[in-house]
Amino acid sequence: MRIYLCAKxxxxxxxxQIDAVDDQRYDMETKVAKSxxxxxxxxxxxxxxxGKFKKPVLKKVRMSADAMLQALLGSKHKVSLDLRANLKQVKKEVKEEEKEAVGDWRKNIEDKAGMDGRKKMFESEA
Incomplete structure (x- = not known):
């Protein structure tokens, strides 16, 4: 009888112990599922x-060619590069014809009035 009680x-x-281990297994399964x-x-x-990432607007940085080369090559290399030395200077010419073409439209209104004026207008364009 004693053996029977010990076995029981x-x-x-x-x-x-099985129930405790089963509870732990269930808790771990729910944690894994949640993770x-x-x-x-x-x-x-x-x-x-x-997909929705917007590229940031880059700031414009004005840097001379010497400063750019120094930044790229480091302060050890002393390179002087004047890019503007070899450029030609060009003078801008103002066209006088364009200024003359633009005028006051009210000046010619009397000349273009009537059939004679329209005839002159078509003859001058052709």
């Missing part, structure tokens, strides 16, 4: 951000 208690202990769902959500957010 042993079985109860084993069942309690997997969060990972999937974050992957979707990353994909959305990649």
């Amino acid at each position: 208690e042993l079985c109860r202990k084993l069942h309690q 997997n769902k969060e990972i999937d959500d974050l992957k979707i957010k990353v994909q959305d951000l990649k």
